[in-house]
Amino acid sequence: MQIAVLLYEGLTSLDAIGPYELLARLPGAETVFVAKEPGPVRNDQRSLGLVADKALADVPHPDIVLVPGGPASREVMGDQEILRWLRTADRTSTWTTSVCTGSLLLGAAGLLEGRRATTHWLAYEELRALGAEPTGERVVFDGKYVTAAGVSSGIDMALHLIGRIAGDEAAQTVQLMVEYDPQPPYDAGSPDKAPAGIVARWRGRDIASVG
Amino acid sequence: MQIAVLLYEGLTSLDAIGPYELLARLPGAETVFVAKEPGPVRNDQRSLGLVADKALADVPHPDIVLVPGGPASREVMGDQEILRWLRTADRTSTWTTSVCTGSLLLGAAGLLEGRRATTHWLAYEELRALGAEPTGERVVFDGKYVTAAGVSSGIDMALHLIGRIAGDEAAQTVQLMVEYDPQPPYDAGSPDKAPAGIVARWRGRDIASVG
Numbered sequence: 337m338q339i340a341v342l343l344y345e346g347l348t349s350l351d352a353i354g355p356y357e358l359l360a361r362l363p364g365a366e367t368v369f370v371a372k373e374p375g376p377v378r379n380d381q382r383s384l385g386l387v388a389d390k391a392l393a394d395v396p397h398p399d400i401v402l403v404p405g406g407p408a409s410r411e412v413m414g415d416q417e418i419l420r421w422l423r424t425a426d427r428t429s430t431w432t433t434s435v436c437t438g439s440l441l442l443g444a445a446g447l448l449e450g451r452r453a454t455t456h457w458l459a460y461e462e463l464r465a466l467g468a469e470p471t472g473e474r475v476v477f478d479g480k481y482v483t484a485a486g487v488s489s490g491i492d493m494a495l496h497l498i499g500r501i502a503g504d505e506a507a508q509t510v511q512l513m514v515e516y517d518p519q520p521p522y523d524a525g526s527p528d529k530a531p532a533g534i535v536a537r538w539r540g541r542d543i544a545s546v547g
Numbered sequence: 548m549q550i551a552v553l554l555y556e557g558l559t560s561l562d563a564i565g566p567y568e569l570l571a572r573l574p575g576a577e578t579v580f581v582a583k584e585p586g587p588v589r590n591d592q593r594s595l596g597l598v599a600d601k602a603l604a605d606v607p608h609p610d611i612v613l614v615p616g617g618p619a620s621r622e623v624m625g626d627q628e629i630l631r632w633l634r635t636a637d638r639t640s641t642w643t644t645s646v647c648t649g650s651l652l653l654g655a656a657g658l659l660e661g662r663r664a665t666t667h668w669l670a671y672e673e674l675r676a677l678g679a680e681p682t683g684e685r686v687v688f689d690g691k692y693v694t695a696a697g698v699s700s701g702i703d704m705a706l707h708l709i710g711r712i713a714g715d716e717a718a719q720t721v722q723l724m725v726e727y728d729p730q731p732p733y734d735a736g737s738p739d740k741a742p743a744g745i746v747a748r749w750r751g752r753d754i755a756s757v758g
Contacts, residue, residue, distance in 0.1 A: 525728025
């Protein structure tokens with residue numbers, strides 16, 4: 337089972353690394369980080385370089401495609417080389433997945449037309465404009481298309497996927513080994529739960545300006 | 548405020564990237580990834596390269612030191628160059644922090660003597676052998692020393708730290724922007740909660756063999 341994680345300049349690193357850390361523990365999985373060209377790409381914060389080992393053309397038929405988001409996703413939505421690769425990879429993938437605004441790339445590639453999907457809470461309308469039906473769920477399955485909400489939600493998505501692919505015990509084992517027993521000191525992780533003043537301050541801002 | 552994230556061959560990537568993603572959003576923070584030499588290092592799975600932009604000697608006085616763990620941490624415990632850097636950086640740091648078996652490196656550097664601390668659940672005895680007092684808590688504060696449990700716990704640690712440094716509203720804002728509203732489909736993230744059979748299968752294994 338080959339898992340391809342798409343990298344591009346300006347991605348949000350946890351979108352990719354959260355689910356990667358769990359999915360890479362799937363028995364028999366081989367993970368490869370891909371980009372338009374092999375080599376390091378910088379993240380949205382510019383302080384981290386992540387290395388793509390392969391070019392897109394080298395990995396045409398992954399079993400799982402994982403597309404992270406980031407403030408740069410709006411520009412990448414117009415990158416025909418990446419969109420072509422997404423369409424090609426999707427033709428033979430078992431699972432086509434995204435985290436955060438990564439779903440906007442899937443949508444721009446025409447893969448979410450009429451499908452239930454999600455994205456970062458600031459990008460619901462952009463997702464809808466691409467033909468998808470945004471839901472308020474954290475992880476959305478629609479056939480083989482699996483989309484997760486903002487940044488950290490990819491970890492939950494990975495656990496769901498491991499359960500579907502390898503069974504509950506495999507998923508529970510991975511959860512135990514990465515000690516995913518969340519205990520956040522605040523309960524502000526969604527616009528329904530965060531203090532209203534904070535939500536109001538961010539709502540309406542362009543996703544490209546907030547990361 | 549300068550945040551230094553230590554990289555070394557064989558680290559567990561989410562140990563570093565989880566808290567990095569949140570801490571980098573601290574107002575005024577500058578984050579730098581450091582290693583013995585600048586350039587890419589490979590993670591424990593070997594499928595990911597993370598780029599260190601600076602050598603240890605270039606970053607002698609970070610305000611926050613963040614030490615990730617990984618199956619390679621046992622070997623790194625004997626790396627005098629890294630231990631020396633940890634001791635030097637700790638002399639002037641505001642916060643000295645670790646995730647997972649990163650605390651074994653702090654312990655090997657002599658920084659956790661007599662302190663309450665934590666680590667991956669499989670490494671409590673090794674942490675105790677270094678003079679620390681392991682607790683079952685997910686995030687442990689002892690003065691300026693902050694240690695987190697296995698892999699994913701660094702995200703919770705980062706929220707605690709942001710709250711202490713910049714206040715509750717800053718922490719809640721970061722939590723909302725990364726949508727950290729965890730909804731794992733299983734409740735198996737600690738040895739107290741996971742199915743007993745899975746825990747028994749792993750307990751007693753060497754941390755270096757499990758990552």
